[in-house]
Amino acid sequence: MKKLISYLLITLLSSLLLLSACVQEIPAPDPDVKDPVEENPGQDSDNVPEPEVEEPIDEGNLSPTPEEKYEAHQIVLYFSDNDLMGTYRVEKEIVVREGDQIEKAALEAWLKGPDHDELMGLINSKVIIEYIENFGGVAHVSFSKEITELNLGSSGELLFAEQLAMLMQQFGFEQTQILVEGRVGESLLGHLYTGEPIAANDPESYLWVDEKISREIVLQNVAFRIFEPSPGAEVKDRIVVRGLARVYEGTIMYEFEDGHFILAEGFTTASEGAPGWGEFEIIIELDEVSKYSGTVILYEESANDGSRRHELKIPVKVK
Structure with missing residues (x-):
């Protein structure tokens, strides 16, 4: 009987020692860490919000994007x-x-x-x-x-x-x-x-x-573009020829003839020489003779041999 009692006491003491060792292994709570429920009274512990997670920084795009000017x-x-x-x-x-x-x-x-x-x-x-x-x-x-x-x-x-x-x-x-x-x-x-x-x-x-003045070309070739007179136009007292020329050094030669005789001749200079187009104006004064047909002839003299080049004929009627 005494042996049984001694065995029971030893068993009880061993159990108490084992329980004491387990209690010592549980860490004590940190006083600086607050329980979310205690910090927000009345909030259910099951509904505690999760902490926010910051987006990772893209280290390859750290420079600001300025506005274009x-x-x-x-x-x-x-x-x-x-x-x-x-x-x-x-x-x-x-x-x-x-x-x-x-x-x-x-x-x-x-x-x-x-x-x-x-x-x-x-x-x-x-x-x-x-x-x-x-x-x-x-x-x-x-x-x-x-x-x-x-x-x-x-x-x-x-x-x-x-x-x-x-x-x-x-x-x-x-x-x-x-x-x-x-x-x-x-x-x-x-x-x-x-x-x-x-x-x-x-x-x-x-x-x-x-x-720029809008003008209609009434007659032209590779060297001359004529604004007036139109072919067959009736004139009196004088003939006015206006247009553009693309000739060497801007020099324009002209004649006015009636089919038999040269009634007037001369030259004028355009505002620009070839290869550009220069403006020009020729005024041919007429004598008292009237009621006949004539022709204004424009041409360029060759710089090599003086021959006529790019002739342009403008027929007119004198009243």
Whole structure:
């Protein structure tokens, strides 16, 4: 009996020691950490909100994105009339993004063509301006290869080079070198030598588009375009011939004859020589003889042998 009692006491003591060791292993609560239920009385412990998780920072895009700035600039563009007889000035406002080339933006506006009905652009939309660089005060303008596919003829090619040089002149370049894909060539379309820079003219030698007078051509050939008189027109006291000429040094020779005799002859000078078209006016005073038919003959003298070239006959009736 005593042995049984001793065994029970030993077992009880062992159980108490084991329980004491388990209680010591439970960590005491941190006094600085507040229970969410105690911090928000009345809130159900099952509805405690989860802590917010911050989005990860994109280390590859740490720089701020500034707003793009644009500036307006007044520029002058140059376009041909619909008959490729001359070049006219047009004032235009363009908007350029800060940091972009104003010169390149101006040429791109030129490529788009004019808004005026009596003017035309020379370049199609496929042509790209690759770059513009300053080499010793000369503007180097490089076009994409599509520029060589234009069908302008000799007059159109001359006008193209002229307009390009005038566009760059307003930005301080008196000369402009044409390049195709970064290379200088001897010719652009086979009519004009482009191995050297093109010099700009005086801007004041070009009319503004508002100064352009709409005139109808009544008679023409490769050297002359006549506004008046119309073929067969009736005249009295004098004959006034007005038009455009594209002749060497602008010198125009003329005669007035009645089929038998030369009644008047002389020469005048157009406002511009070839290859440009210059304006001219000829006034032929008539004598008292009336009621006959006559012919005004315009021509150019060859610089080589003095022969007549590009004759244009205008028949008239004298009252």
